[in-house]
Amino acid sequence: MPIPKAELHLHIEGTLEPELAFELAARNGVTLPYPDTAALREAYAFDDLQSFLDLYYGLMAVLRTERDFEDLADAYLARAAAQGVRHAEIFFDPQAHLARGVAMGTVVEGLWRALGRSEATHGVSTRLILCFLRDESADSAARTLAAAGPYLDRITGVGLDSAEVGHPPAKFRAVYEAAAALGLRRVAHAGEEGPPEYVTEALDVLGVERVDHGLRSVEDPALVARLVRERIPLTLCPLSNVRLRTVDTLADHPLPAMLEAGLMCTVNSDDPAYFGGYAGDNFDAVRSVLGLTEESVRELARNSFVAAFLDDDEERRAR
Numbered sequence: 328m329p330i331p332k333a334e335l336h337l338h339i340e341g342t343l344e345p346e347l348a349f350e351l352a353a354r355n356g357v358t359l360p361y362p363d364t365a366a367l368r369e370a371y372a373f374d375d376l377q378s379f380l381d382l383y384y385g386l387m388a389v390l391r392t393e394r395d396f397e398d399l400a401d402a403y404l405a406r407a408a409a410q411g412v413r414h415a416e417i418f419f420d421p422q423a424h425l426a427r428g429v430a431m432g433t434v435v436e437g438l439w440r441a442l443g444r445s446e447a448t449h450g451v452s453t454r455l456i457l458c459f460l461r462d463e464s465a466d467s468a469a470r471t472l473a474a475a476g477p478y479l480d481r482i483t484g485v486g487l488d489s490a491e492v493g494h495p496p497a498k499f500r501a502v503y504e505a506a507a508a509l510g511l512r513r514v515a516h517a518g519e520e521g522p523p524e525y526v527t528e529a530l531d532v533l534g535v536e537r538v539d540h541g542l543r544s545v546e547d548p549a550l551v552a553r554l555v556r557e558r559i560p561l562t563l564c565p566l567s568n569v570r571l572r573t574v575d576t577l578a579d580h581p582l583p584a585m586l587e588a589g590l591m592c593t594v595n596s597d598d599p600a601y602f603g604g605y606a607g608d609n610f611d612a613v614r615s616v617l618g619l620t621e622e623s624v625r626e627l628a629r630n631s632f633v634a635a636f637l638d639d640d641e642e643r644r645a646r
């Protein structure tokens with residue numbers, strides 16, 4: 328039985344497996360520029376974050392109806408449950424759908440059809456986190472938050488994702504202030520490809536409670552000391568880092584040193600359909616390749632529940 332864990336860094340659009348992509352394409356009359364699933368999987372060879380994002384946004388063309396989003400989330404939750412995930416905090420990218428004429432309600436209601444019954448069907452509790460695309464304007468982010476108004480009872484927090492370099496967190500100060508005023512929790516991707524200064528800015532300007540990735544924090548000892556002192560969780564994604572070449576090989580991943588430094592690390596899957604594994608696969612990979620002790624693996628699992636947006640009762644039940 329895989330160790331129980333919470334998944335805190337998971338883009339639902341990044342769980343679109345080639346088989347489901349073709350099924351949805353057929354259902355919706357969308358033609359994909361690949362002859363079959365094998366050819367599509369072969370296209371999953373990335374040089375960096377941008378080359379991944381180009382494919383990721385392109386494939387979303389197959390997601391059109393509430394049922395599509397429901398099927399996507401249901402397939403993810405089944406796979407996650409099989410790998411020991413007991414709680415999942417799920418990112419979604421509404422701007423990528425709104426731009427294609429798919430309404431906020433279609434996305435949220437569709438996802439919710441699966442999430443709302445997930446504890447009963449999969450034994451996985453869930454949260455939904457709306458992410459702003461940082462390579463879009465701050466105005467667009469503000470309009471997106473406004474469009475989410477009718478659905479805020481289903482949305483726990485906001486995040487920030489997409490192309491990082493050149494789009495520092497401070498660009499989104501106003502929309503994060505507005506989100507905080509609405510009672511939403513705050514996270515942001517920072518220090519994936521961007522510099523450690525972006526991590527500091529996400530904390531100081533956006534008021535984030537967790538940092539997604541945060542990998543490049545290790546370049547700044549003063550920042551590491553602060554993250555340790557303030558017990559800021561980092562949602563690391565080891566297999567993603569390898570596939571997007573943020574680290575050379577998994578064996579070079581700084582996770583062991585980060586744990587040793589006292590950082591509150593968690594291990595997550597990011598975009599599992601694209602990066603070669605779900606949460607349990609990421610745990611297995613760091614255990615075997617990085618030689619983590621059982622105690623370290625238990626610490627990672629424990630951290631995932633501590634860092635989750637669960638209340639104390641829920642946390643106890645989940646872990």
Ligand code: ES4
Binds near residue numbers: 489490567598
């Ligand atoms: C993402 Cl790996 C990663 N980084 C930034 N934005 C993203 N959106 C989906 N996956």
Ligand code: ZN
Binds near residue numbers: 336488516539597
């Ligand atoms: Zn991510």
